[in-house]
Amino acid sequence: MKCCCLRGCGPRSATLARYGMLAPARRAGRCRLRRPAGRREDAERRAVDAVERFTALVTGRGRIPLDAGALAIAAGADPELDTERWLAELDRLATGVDSLQTLTRRIFVDEGFAGATENYYDPRNSLLHEVLGRRRGIPITLSVVCIEVGRRARVGLEGVGMPGHFLVRTIGTEHYLDPFDGGRQLDLADCEALFRSSTGAGANVAFGPHLLTTAPVPAILTRILQNLRAVYRGSRSFAELEWVLRMRLALPGVGVPELVELAQAMGQQGRFLDGARFLEDRLRERPADAEPLDLAAKTLRANLN
Incomplete structure (x- = not known):
């Protein structure tokens, strides 16, 4: 088994920890070990990890570092990205x-x-x-x-x-x-x-x-994500589109079309129930948008019949 830290211990660890780019266990000074997973499951897990790191970075206190934010987006596509190298x-x-x-x-x-x-x-x-x-x-x-x-x-x-x-x-x-x-x-x-x-x-x-x-930095990161959204949507790369839209949720100004597109990306991967439940959760948070969210959720559930 290998270390699950974002990367090995190096001289820039303090910078990465301050930016929120290191896993909690690493910041606490210990390295946990992970059990090996299948290739697909491992890729999915690492994409989830990248989304979580990005979310923690952009929703934390203080200034959002543009360099770390852009690299955190890139880690969604390349989980092996060496942040220290590019800084x-x-x-x-x-x-x-x-x-x-x-x-x-x-x-x-x-x-x-x-x-x-x-x-x-x-x-x-x-x-x-x-x-x-x-x-x-x-x-x-x-x-x-x-x-x-x-x-x-x-x-x-x-x-x-x-x-x-x-x-x-x-x-x-x-x-x-x-x-x-x-x-x-x-x-x-x-x-x-x-x-x-x-x-x-x-x-x-x-x-x-x-x-x-x-x-401002959040607007720049949003624009990068919107560019990736358009590219992955055009190529029908739905797993990639999903992590892009999940990162987008962490930034201000998310609209109904983005929520629906995220749920549909789940459906395109055969996870219709996940997509429907995601929209139903948003219904409770955004009652003013109930009609389009409910319609999209019901459409996804219809694929289960």
């Missing part, structure tokens, strides 16, 4: 960075990060460790790299959740960067052009500061 990689990328200019040169020139233009909808583009390893990503994950390298180097950057295309800007300014386009600097006119080209919005749609608001 150290972000540390390395920040070494010697002391300005916005040196940050963009380090990330996009020296290290070769770029937008994944050929395989945009590959789920790996939404997983931070894969982005760090492959040097390819989508706008939001490349933005996470920039924000976290900047935080370590004391170059203040924040995410901007513009519809259609995620950006970053230097905190307190109107200096924008497009990480998907090699860190290209943008002014407001550039942002508007990018908004219209990415969304198809015509001149009748007003563009202004209301579309360039700062994205």
Whole structure:
């Protein structure tokens, strides 16, 4: 049998424990042993563990660390993910960075990060460790790299959740960067052009500061999960869709469509009763949404007849 800790004891254990990324037994200073399980059962258990760790991280007290949050999402897809390794990689990328200019040169020139233009909808583009390893990503994950390298180097950057295309800007300014386009600097006119080209919005749609608001960490993590949701739904990868939606439950603003989709993902795996019971539990929590939740639950139960 092997140790069930998230990873072996290392010099960054205190950081991981503070972020809530270590199992409770590890934080208490002891390693429990698990009995070996079948491959499928083991994968399911590890996915549950990843959801539980993510939930503990984002619902705990204090600031949610963006780097740890994004890696906790990635652990749903790759339970063997070595969190310490990728935190150290972000540390390395920040070494010697002391300005916005040196940050963009380090990330996009020296290290070769770029937008994944050929395989945009590959789920790996939404997983931070894969982005760090492959040097390819989508706008939001490349933005996470920039924000976290900047935080370590004391170059203040924040995410901007513009519809259609995620950006970053230097905190307190109107200096924008497009990480998907090699860190290209943008002014407001550039942002508007990018908004219209990415969304198809015509001149009748007003563009202004209301579309360039700062994205807090929970919103960034939600957007990453929504990207994965779309990818896994499109590929009919229902086990993966389930853990993504379970992580989504831990963040604010969950709507009825997400609850129903989670229950349906269970049903697509043959667990119709689990899906129906999940929705029936939500009925008690959300009486205002009783009608659509009840209908979806009854539809799932009908598959049991």
